[in-house]
Amino acid sequence: MAPAAHLDEELLAGLKLSPEVAWYLAERGIPLPDCPPKTMTPSPGExxxxxxxxxxxxRVLRAFHLLRHTQGKWAGKPLDPDPWQVAYILAPVFGWVRWDDEAGGYVRIVRKLYVDVPRRNGKTxxxxxxxxxxxxxxxxxGAxxxxxxxxxxxxxxxxDPIRQIAERAPALKGNVRAFTKKITHPASGSYFTVVSSVAEAMHGANVHGGIIDELHVHRSPDLxxxxxxxxxxxxxxxxATITxxxxGKQESIYDRKRQYVEQLARRVLTDPDTYGVIWGADESxxxxxxxxxxxxxxGYGVSPSAAYLRGAAAEARQSPADLAKFLRLHLGLRTKQSTRYLRMEDWDANAGLVDEAALAGREAWGGLDLxxxxxxxxxxxxxxxxxxxxVDALWRFWTPEANLKSLDKRTAGAASRWVREGYLVATPGNVADYDFIREQIRRDRDAFRVRSIGYDPWNASQLTNDLVSERAPMVKVRQGFLTMSPAMKAIQRLVLQGTPESPALRHGGHPVVRWCVDNLAVAMDPAGNVKPDKASSGDKIDGVSALATAMSEVLARPPRRKSKYTDDEEIMVV
Structure with a gap:
């Protein structure tokens, strides 16, 4: 095998391997895998x-080698991980460390591992x-x-499979004890057990390790x-979650975890403590x-074998039900997964620079989401x-201070950074302080030539009543298909037309909006009309809802001349 220094950078990028992990594989004589994950979070080395x-x-590989397979043709043989398991799971998770003053030494960076891989690839x-x-x-x-x-x-x-692994490893005889529901390691006072309720998990409440097998069967996130x-x-x-x-169920614990890993992989969020890899085919x-x-x-060719998948594929050809099962279990496809209306790469291409000072005195149309x-x-x-x-877009966001902790949890701590950087205003108390919003709208009306401010009459509030009384140009914009579909299609059309050199919907890369766009799901009626779907979206999409409402007002203005965002084209859902 070639020395790590001679490994081609383009090759490593294609295999999604960091130079350090590639060096380790080369030094230990482990072949480079040829099966990179479809989705992978940034290297913990960042x-x-x-x-x-x-x-x-x-140390991890030596420990695995002392264990034994318990089933099939490999029964009794060392539990040596496959090269892909070392390259994409064990080396990144156990190899990357950082200094911790409180611990007085180096500790692992990764604390949450997510592995999503089709059946028969050695998960157990x-x-x-x-x-x-x-x-x-x-x-x-006392682990x-x-x-x-x-x-x-x-x-x-x-x-049972884990107990069998522990029981049948010669090196563990006399060192571990296996009972009906628990495995113990007396020398360190440690144990492994399975819990099926929150009460059982809280009994110890000092967890060193966790194994979440088949996350999708968990109906509740509590355990x-x-x-x-x-x-x-x-x-x-x-x-470690291995599933x-x-x-395609929405709002499940599986859906939330997978979306979070996908957001980390797209660098919408940053969380070095979490590392995830997802294998699967593409829809096409x-x-x-x-x-x-x-x-x-x-693990193709070893487990699962080519013969096994040929048999499963033959069954899948016979019925839609078997096909759906084959797609999910063996190709890693979420069979009911919703389509993405705005792709992040298209959205990012329109970032550009939004100069608020240069927008002073220009005509503006607003969208308010409360x-x-x-x-x-x-x-x-x-x-x-x-x-x-x-079109240039400018946003304001507010959240109650009491909500910041929850928002941080859902954004890997990004919400507090958004507050510090001025993208998000934290208002006192546990509900939005409308005085802050009212004052900002007053300042914006002084700065811009505000033609209208759209709002959802279903969520009309004292704030909107006060603005109407102040003669602000408030306009009711209902959020149904009739109103939202033209606006959403105009937004999508602009996003698809824009390029980094020539953005069509210039948004400045606003991080809160980017998070909302990444969360977005749309509802579609039989006629192909669309609207933002808050119930099906991954998390908050308020920034997109405000954008769509404002775009509805832009489209409703008196016509002047035909422009890029009023062309009559078909919707594109990708």
Whole structure:
């Protein structure tokens, strides 16, 4: 194998491998994998103070080698991880560390691991090896390691394979004790057990490790979140979620976790503590092509075997139900996943520079969204240029101070940064202070030639009544398909037309709006009309709702000349 220094940078980028992990693979004689994840969060090596420690990865691999497979043709053989498991999971998670003053030493950067991979790619053995390592080899005194199950029946499916791994490893004989519901490591006072209720998880409440198997079967987030929040007093805890795809249910714990990982991968959010990899085919891939099977299954050819997938594919050809099962379980496709209306790469291409001072005195159309007075309130101003057919967008956001902690939790701490940087105003109390919003609108009316301010009459408030009494040009804009569809299509059309050199909907890369755009889901009627769908969106979309309301006002103005955002074109959902 070529020395790491000679590895091609373009090759590593295509394989989604950091130079440090690639160096480790080369130095240890581990072949480079050829199955990069479809989605992958940034390398933990990007965290401030990150250091790659190869000895820590060696320790994990030695521990795995001492364990034994318990089923099939590999039964009794060492549990040596496949190259892809080392490259994309074990090396990044266990190798990247940073100094911690409180711990007095280096600790792991990653505290939450998310692995989403089709069935038969070694999830059980991987999670079992990680569980045993965290319990008996991680150097943590009194380590409490839990696996989350939704029922007693699932607890057996989760616990029994891990117990067998521990029982049948010669190196562990006399060092661990396996009981009906618990495995103990007396030398360190550590144990592993399965819990199926919040009460069981809270009994220990000092979690060093957690294994979440098949996240999509958890109907409630309570147990998973209890395990995650029980790690606060540990130096370097790790909660590993290893799952297959779900069928596209929205607002489930699986949906929330997967969307969060996808947002991290798109760099919409930043959270070095969380590392995630997702394997799967693309919607456009031929589900019956071997290349698609290989792309979605990193263990292809070993587990699952080509023969196994050929058989599963043959069944899938016979009925829609079997096809849906094949797409989800073996190709990693969320079979009911909603389509994305605005792609982030298209949105980002329109960032440009919005100079608020240069907009002074220009005509402005506003959109006010007050739907969540205890969460986010948004105001968007649009400034259209008929000569170029482009639009500049300017936003204001408010949230109650009491909501900032919750918003930080949902944005990996970004909300507090948005406040510090002036993108978001935190108002006193636990509901939005309308005085702040009213005063900002007054200042904006002085600065701009405000033609109208659209608002949803369903959420009319004292603020809108006060603005009407002050003779502000308030206009009721209903949020149904009839009003919102032309506005949303105009927004999409501009976003698709824009380029980094020539943005069509110039928005300045506002981070709060970018988060809202990434959360956006749309509802569509049989005629192809669309509107923002707050119920189906990943999180808040108030910035988009305000934009759509303002765009509705732009479209409703008296016609002057045909421009780019009034062309009659078909909707594009990608």
């Amino acid at each position: 965290a401030p103070g990150a250091v790659f420690d190869p000895d820590r990865v060696d 053995t991987l999670s079992g090896g990680i569980a045993v390592y965290l319990m008996a080899a991680d150097g943590e005194p 409490q390691v839990y696996a989350a199950a939704t029922s007693e029946k699932q607890a057996r499916f989760t616990f 998973v979140e209890t395990i995650e929040t029980g790690t606060g007093s540990r130096r370097q805890p790790l909660v 297959t795809a779900d069928d 891939d031929d589900p019956f092509a071997e290349a698609t099977w290989r792309k979605a299954n990193p 739907a969540s007075t205890s969460d986010l309130c948004a105001l968007c101003w649009l400034f259209s240029d008929d000569e170029t057919g482009t």
